[in-house]
Amino acid sequence: MMGSKENINSAQALFNSTYNIYAIFLSLGMAGFPSAIARKVAMYNGKGEFANSQKIFKLGLGLMCISGLICTLILYIAAPIFAANSPVVSQRDSVIAIRSMVPAIAILPAMSVIRGWFQGNQDLKPFGISQLWEQVFRVLFILVSSYLLIYIFHTSYVVAVYASVFAAFAGAIASYIYLIAHYRVKLPEYRMNLKSSKDLTLVNVRKIFMAITYESIPFVIVGAGINLCQIIDQLFFKQIMQGALGLSAAYTQQVYTAFSANPSKLTSVIIALAAAIAGSSLPLLATVNAGGQKQDVRRYLTDNINYLIFIVFPISTIFSALSFEANGIFFFFSKDGALFLAYNIWQSLIMAIAVNGLTVLQALRYSKKAMSYLVVGLIIKMCLQYPFVFIWQGTGAIMATNIAFLVICILVYRKIGKVFTVKFKKFMPNILLNIFFLIIVTVSQFVIASVYIPQTKLMALLYSVIFGLYAGLLYFVISKKFGFWNKIFE
Numbered sequence: 001m002m003g004s005k006e007n008i009n010s011a012q013a014l015f016n017s018t019y020n021i022y023a024i025f026l027s028l029g030m031a032g033f034p035s036a037i038a039r040k041v042a043m044y045n046g047k048g049e050f051a052n053s054q055k056i057f058k059l060g061l062g063l064m065c066i067s068g069l070i071c072t073l074i075l076y077i078a079a080p081i082f083a084a085n086s087p088v089v090s091q092r093d094s095v096i097a098i099r100s101m102v103p104a105i106a107i108l109p110a111m112s113v114i115r116g117w118f119q120g121n122q123d124l125k126p127f128g129i130s131q132l133w134e135q136v137f138r139v140l141f142i143l144v145s146s147y148l149l150i151y152i153f154h155t156s157y158v159v160a161v162y163a164s165v166f167a168a169f170a171g172a173i174a175s176y177i178y179l180i181a182h183y184r185v186k187l188p189e190y191r192m193n194l195k196s197s198k199d200l201t202l203v204n205v206r207k208i209f210m211a212i213t214y215e216s217i218p219f220v221i222v223g224a225g226i227n228l229c230q231i232i233d234q235l236f237f238k239q240i241m242q243g244a245l246g247l248s249a250a251y252t253q254q255v256y257t258a259f260s261a262n263p264s265k266l267t268s269v270i271i272a273l274a275a276a277i278a279g280s281s282l283p284l285l286a287t288v289n290a291g292g293q294k295q296d297v298r299r300y301l302t303d304n305i306n307y308l309i310f311i312v313f314p315i316s317t318i319f320s321a322l323s324f325e326a327n328g329i330f331f332f333f334s335k336d337g338a339l340f341l342a343y344n345i346w347q348s349l350i351m352a353i354a355v356n357g358l359t360v361l362q363a364l365r366y367s368k369k370a371m372s373y374l375v376v377g378l379i380i381k382m383c384l385q386y387p388f389v390f391i392w393q394g395t396g397a398i399m400a401t402n403i404a405f406l407v408i409c410i411l412v413y414r415k416i417g418k419v420f421t422v423k424f425k426k427f428m429p430n431i432l433l434n435i436f437f438l439i440i441v442t443v444s445q446f447v448i449a450s451v452y453i454p455q456t457k458l459m460a461l462l463y464s465v466i467f468g469l470y471a472g473l474l475y476f477v478i479s480k481k482f483g484f485w486n487k488i489f490e
Helices: 005-030 031-047 050-084 091-099 102-120 122-152 157-195 205-223 225-245 250-288 295-321 325-329 334-365 367-392 392-418 424-449 457-481 484-488
Strands: none
Touching: 005 050, 005 091, 005 102, 005 122, 005 157, 005 205, 005 225, 005 250, 031 050, 031 102, 031 205, 050 091, 050 102, 050 157, 050 205, 050 334, 091 157, 102 122, 102 157, 102 457, 122 157, 205 225, 205 334, 205 367, 225 334, 225 392, 250 295, 250 325, 250 334, 250 392, 295 325, 295 334, 295 392, 295 424, 295 457, 325 334, 325 457, 334 367, 334 392, 367 392, 424 484, 457 484
16 A cells, blocks of 8 residues: 555654554553452452452552553654664654654553453453453554555555554554454443452552562563564664664665565464463463472473474574565565565564563563563663674674573573573473474575475465465474474473
C-alpha cells in the first residue's frame, strides 16, 4: 500500500522510531503493576479476603490511570526532542507520529490492571481473549485506514503511518469493550464473594504500593532491555551518521530502516519464542527454589537451557538461510537487506539466550543481579556505539549490540553456573548437533542458490515453505538418529 521502495523505507523508519519510544513509555507506565496486582489479588482471595483484593484492584486502577496520564504528558512534551534525534528525514512527521501514540499510552496501563484482576481471580479467559481482540482490531484498523487514506482519499503515505500508529488506541478500545462486558457478566459473582468476605483489614495501602513499586523496578528495566538497546540505536545513530560522518538525512534513514526497522519486525519472533520457553520454566523454578531444593533447581535449569538451544538455534539457522527470501516476501528483494536481516537473526539468538538467562535469574530471586547485568550491557553498548557506527555504520550498530549482549550472557550464565553448579559441558552435544545442522543447511542453500533464486514474492514464499519443511525434517531425523529428540522431550 505504501507504493515505492522509497516510501516503504520512509514509512518503516517513521513507524519504527515511534514504536520503540511507545514500548519504553508503556513499560514505564505499567511499571510491573499488572502482575503484582494479580499476585496480591490471588493471595487475598486465597485467604477469603475478597474485600482486600477488591480494594487493591481499585486503588491500582486509579494509580495506573494517573501513571498513564503522567506518561502521556511527558511523551507529548518530549516528542520534539525524540523526533529531532531520530533517524528520519522529517522531524515534523516524526513529532506527529509520536504524538499519535499518546491516546494509547493514556489508557493501556489501566487496562493492564483489569487484566491483572481477572488473572488474580484465576479467570484466564479474558486475559487471553482481550489481547486477541486488541491485536485483531489493531491490524484491521491499520489495513482499512491505510487503504482508505491512500487509495480513496489520496493522502500521503505519511498520513497512513499516523493512522497505523494510532491503531494501538483503536485496539485498546476494542479490548476495553470486551473486558468491561466480561466484568459485568462476573459482577454478581463478585458481589457474592464480597458478602462472604472477611472484613477489610488493609490500612497502610501506601506502604504496599511502595513495596510493589520497589520490587517491580528490576522487572521493568529487564523487561524493557531490548527496547532500551533499540532506543540507543535510534537516538544516537543519526548524530554519528549526519554529525560525525556528514551523510545525508535520506541516506541515514535508509540505512536505519535496513539494519533496524525492517529486520526487527521479523526477528522479534525469535526473542518471543525464547521468552515463552523461559516463561514456561518460571513457576517450576520459583517453586523448587523457594523449597530450597538445589538439586531440582539444577536439573530444571539444565532442561531449560537444553530446550532453548534445541528449539531456538535451528529456527535461527533456517531463518538465516532464508533471509533473502524472507526479506523479499515482507519488504523487497535486496542483497543488502538480506544481509542485514541475517545479521539481525543471529543477533536475536544472542539476545534470546540473554533474555532467557535474565528471566531465569529473576525467577530464582536474583532480580537485582539481573538488572545490574543488563545495565552493564547497556553501558557497553553506549561506549561501543560511536566508534563502531563511525567505522561500520549500520553493521557497527549491530556489532555493538552483539558484544553487549554476549557480555550479559557470560555474566548471567556464569552466575547460574556458580550458584547452582550447572555444568555447561552437558550442553556441548546439543551445541555440536546444531553446528552440524548449521553447516548442512548453509551448504544446501548455497548449492540451491547457485542454480535458482526466487524473484517474485509468491515464488519466494513457496520456496521458503519447501526449504523450511526440508530443513525441519532434516533436523528431526538428525536429532532422532543421535538420540537427542528422545533425550530432550523424554
